[in-house]
Structure formats: C-alpha cells, structure tokens
Amino acid sequence: MSIGGVGEGGLIEVIRSIAGLSEDNDLEYVELNGKLLTMKIDGIAITTSKMPFMNYYDMGWKVMAAIASDFLVKLSKPLFVVTSLTLRREMPMEDFRDLVRGLSEGAHYFGMKYLGGDLNEGNDYIIDAAALGIAMSGKITRSPRVGDVVVTNPNFGYTGLVFKLFYQGSLDNYMNNELVRRGIEILRRPKPNLNLLGELSRLSQCISASMDSSDGLGKVLWTLSRNGHVRIVVDELPTTQELIEGVEQMGLDIDELVFNGGEEFTPVFSIRSECLGDFERLGFKAFARVLEGDGVFYRNSLLRYRGWDYFTGWH
Known part of the structure; x- marks a missing residue:
C-alpha cells in the first residue's frame, strides 16, 4: 500500500505511534524554565498550492499567515520564525526576491522576527517554516465539553x-x-x-x-x-x-x-x-x-x- 492509500490523517497516526506522541494539535507545547513555549512547523509545495492569480510574494505571505493562524487559535504569541527553502535553479531572481519579501513582510505583519534559515536545490519549490512562541494561557486541546x-x-x-x-x-x-x-x-x-x-x-x-x-x-x-x-x-x-x-x-x-x-x-x-x-x-x-x-x-x-x-x- 502507498501512502496515498492511507491519507494524511492515517499518516499522522503512524508518526504519533512511532514517535510516542500522545495527541495531535495545531501547536506543540514545551515547558521550559517555568514558561510554556509553543512550536509550529508548516510548509507548502508551490506546484500544488500556487493558484494562477497568486505570485511568489503571496506564497511567502501565506506561509506566515498559516503559522500565525495556528498560534492564534491556541492563544499563543509567535516570536521567531525560520524557513527552509527548496528551489529549482532556473527560478528567476525577481521571483526569489518576491518570495523572500513575502516571507519577511508577512512575518513582520504578524509580529514575528524572521531569522532566515536554510536553502536547498531540488525539483520543486518547497517552503517550510518553523516558529517559536509563548503561550498566553494554558494548554488548549481539541476536545470540546458537552454543553459548549x-x-x-x-x-x-x-x-x-x-x-x-x-x-x-x-x-x-x-x-x-x-x-x-x-x-x-x-x-x-x-x-x-x-x-x-x-x-x-x-x-x-x-x-x-x-x-x-x-x-x-x-x-x-x-x-x-x-x-x-x-x-x-x-x-x-x-x-x-x-x-x-x-x-x-x-x-x-x-x-x-x-x-x-x-x-x-x-x-x-x-x-x-x-x-x-x-x-x-x-x-x-x-x-x-x-x-x-x-x-x-x-x-x-x-x-x-x-x-x-x-x-x-x-x-
């Protein structure tokens, strides 16, 4: 069976089982020196995510918005973000500049400091972003209460x-x-x-x-x-x-x-x-x-x- 026959939900369950993770959530929580830190990694492939009316600036912004949204729903403030970019060598320089501007200005808009990151060559355009923040309240799960x-x-x-x-x-x-x-x-x-x-x-x-x-x-x-x-x-x-x-x-x-x-x-x-x-x-x-x-x-x-x-x- 290929991973296509399992689907995203099933694959997440495999990851959780192998890594010994207790639950799936929008963010990961880490306790450190009395602080409840929050972490998130998110990514997109340009070939499957970029619509005809979108440019590379839009894609950079979208990645940062996705990160910010996950922090918002868990009442957490994102502070720092790094990216890993996989690009094809024939990418025009102006598209590259637009992508980085979208990442940088998107991060700034959502209150994050963009720290750069990693750069790779590949057969597709892949943008991955990892962010660190701090929870402004306790841990919030995905388990509603009866009566809510x-x-x-x-x-x-x-x-x-x-x-x-x-x-x-x-x-x-x-x-x-x-x-x-x-x-x-x-x-x-x-x-x-x-x-x-x-x-x-x-x-x-x-x-x-x-x-x-x-x-x-x-x-x-x-x-x-x-x-x-x-x-x-x-x-x-x-x-x-x-x-x-x-x-x-x-x-x-x-x-x-x-x-x-x-x-x-x-x-x-x-x-x-x-x-x-x-x-x-x-x-x-x-x-x-x-x-x-x-x-x-x-x-x-x-x-x-x-x-x-x-x-x-x-x-």
Whole structure:
C-alpha cells in the first residue's frame, strides 16, 4: 500500500505511534524554565498550492499567515520564525526576491522576527517554516465539553467559492464578481487577527477546544467530535447572507463551499455557553452546539463534508 492509500490523517497516526506522541494539535507545547513555549512547523509545495492569480510574494505571505493562524487559535504569541527553502535553479531572481519579501513582510505583519534559515536545490519549490512562541494561557486541546457552543467568524465560503470555480474550470468567467474578488483577496492575503490575543487570553477559561480552519470547516468539526467523543450539531452556516444569495444565483451548493472550503485561516473555538456574549463582542458568532453522543450533524443528517486531506484530497 502507498501512502496515498492511507491519507494524511492515517499518516499522522503512524508518526504519533512511532514517535510516542500522545495527541495531535495545531501547536506543540514545551515547558521550559517555568514558561510554556509553543512550536509550529508548516510548509507548502508551490506546484500544488500556487493558484494562477497568486505570485511568489503571496506564497511567502501565506506561509506566515498559516503559522500565525495556528498560534492564534491556541492563544499563543509567535516570536521567531525560520524557513527552509527548496528551489529549482532556473527560478528567476525577481521571483526569489518576491518570495523572500513575502516571507519577511508577512512575518513582520504578524509580529514575528524572521531569522532566515536554510536553502536547498531540488525539483520543486518547497517552503517550510518553523516558529517559536509563548503561550498566553494554558494548554488548549481539541476536545470540546458537552454543553459548549462552537463559535467562529461568520465569513466562511468565500475561499470555497474560488476553489469550486477554479476546479470546475470557470473561474475566469467570474473574475469581476465581487464575491469571487473577496475570496481571491482572502487567499492572496490571509490576515488572522493576532490583535485579539490579549482579549482572548483573558477569556481562556471559557475555551475547552480550538482549531484553525485551514483544511476546511468540515474537517474541524469532525476532528473536534472525534477527539472530544461528542456530538456536534450545526444550527446555521457561519457565513453571510450576501454570499448565500450570490452562490444561489450561480447555481452552486453553499453548504459545500462553507464546509469544504479551506484556507480561511479562521479560528474555531468551543466555549462555555455563558461566555458567548464576550466572544460576540469580539466578532465571533455561535453556529453549533456540543452534545452527548458522537458525529457531526447538520439539518438532521450526518455532515457529509470532511475537509481536505493530503494524499486523498477533498472528501
């Protein structure tokens, strides 16, 4: 059997088994001299990640945004980041400069100091970034409590719209559509709001679980359900009425775009219900409940969308 037959989730389980790791999380926690440090490594391959409307600056920024998003959902402040770049020798110098500018300026935007790193030659363009930070609260897992509500920023579906149109070969026909333009801007310049760290850290006792949405909201919900051994019931789509109406006019399925989008780099928190008002003041909205049982349900049926999995794709 090849790794393609196992999928990303199965391969992570193999890594955890061999390395003796107890759990999978957005960040790794390390206790050192009384401090709770947080670490993250993330990477992309240009050939599978760069869309036609993106340049190399965008790719550098995207890597830093992905790092920042994972720190945000665990209420951790990223401090330092290094990269390992694998490049083909025929890469134009201007593209190289754009990539490094994207990495450097993206790191600065999210409050990290970019320390450079490693450079290699290969047959593809690979960007890996590793960051070190400090937790502003205790450790946060992926295991929700029964009785929680699930909250997020209600702007899902815009990136899903771009992906859907791109993969069905019709994106060029909608490049002047305002909804599509918004989705493209999110993909080119994702900006997880690390300015919320202070306020969120003061609400840390409200949070039982959290995840970043980069692999799709469906994957987040199924992961939370599995890890917490709970039933998650989605009451409404965390999106805008504008998008719902626009997608309907295009003849697309809004459920698919919301649950199977990805790369929104948006935090999803499972919180105590009595804390909802505090999170609403920060721009979050409740869209699901955590109950006893198992599985993820929407409109009285099991949620069919399960997000992105490397080596197998959307499912």
